[in-house]
Amino acid sequence: MPRRGLVPGPDFEYFQRRYFTPAEVAQHNQPEDLWVSYLGNVYDLTPLAQEYKGDLLLKPIVEVAGQDVSHWFDPKTRDIRKHIDPVTGCLRYRTPRGRFLHVPPQLPRSDWANDFGKPWWQGSRYEVGRLSAKTRNIRIINTLTSQEHTLEVGALESMWEILHRYLPYNAHAASYTWKFEGKNLNMDQTLEENGIRDEEEEFDYLNMDSTLYTPAVLLYFNDDLTEL
Numbered sequence: 001m002p003r004r005g006l007v008p009g010p011d012f013e014y015f016q017r018r019y020f021t022p023a024e025v026a027q028h029n030q031p032e033d034l035w036v037s038y039l040g041n042v043y044d045l046t047p048l049a050q051e052y053k054g055d056l057l058l059k060p061i062v063e064v065a066g067q068d069v070s071h072w073f074d075p076k077t078r079d080i081r082k083h084i085d086p087v088t089g090c091l092r093y094r095t096p097r098g099r100f101l102h103v104p105p106q107l108p109r110s111d112w113a114n115d116f117g118k119p120w121w122q123g124s125r126y127e128v129g130r131l132s133a134k135t136r137n138i139r140i141i142n143t144l145t146s147q148e149h150t151l152e153v154g155a156l157e158s159m160w161e162i163l164h165r166y167l168p169y170n171a172h173a174a175s176y177t178w179k180f181e182g183k184n185l186n187m188d189q190t191l192e193e194n195g196i197r198d199e200e201e202e203f204d205y206l207n208m209d210s211t212l213y214t215p216a217v218l219l220y221f222n223d224d225l226t227e228l
Contacts, residue, residue: 012164012167015160016129017164019130019132019161020128020130020154021153031065034046034062035065036067037067037069038073045065048061048120048126049061055101057099058101059100061100079121080095085106092106102116103119132153132155134156136155137150137152137153138151138217139215143218151166155190155192156190158187158188159178159186159189163178177219179217180196180215
């Protein structure tokens with residue numbers, strides 16, 4: 001494990017999270033900051049929006065900025081869903097919102113440029129991570145300052161990824177020992193793997209409000225103000 005000063009852990013200058021919550025994707029809902037998710041992955045289409053700025057075929061994509069568009073795709077082929085065109089009788093892409101970028105026109109046209117290579121939805125050039133199918137809340141309490149923050153995190157995120165989320169509230173978060181019920185947490189594991197159970201389903205089964213109890217992770221300072 002590499003170290004930063006006295007603290008073991010990844011170099012957060014180059015650290016990349018694997019998971020994003022639907023709420024995080026929803027924040028990127030403008031043409032100049034445009035994310036979408038589909039089939040379990042998250043994509044930053046901002047470069048695509050900038051490249052085709054002003055193009056009418058961009059409009060259907062801008063309309064769903066920050067949203068999940070998995071219903072556009074066939075999960076088996078990972079291609080846009082298709083249907084039999086009632087006018088031509090040919091197999092065409094199904095685009096209820098209207099034709100968008102890289103979708104060929106209904107009939108042959110001389111003004112359609114198909115020299116863009118792969119369509120934007122094929123390949124991983126715009127992929128930034130995976131969409132968290134399940135999220136949960138966790139409280140993080142700094143025992144040195146008594147400050148408390150509640151974060152929404154992905155159920156499959158490691159503790160390092162959760163620490164990365166917490167950095168805006170405490171730039172020295174990696175200089176603390178993270179504990180739950182007196183036990184040191186394994187930062188390479190998830191909350192569940194560290195014994196911090198997600199009991200939301202049990203609360204629902206008992207018809208109780210799950211927001212009444214949110215597990216708390218306690219941070220203990222290690223006397224090392226390492227800059228991240």
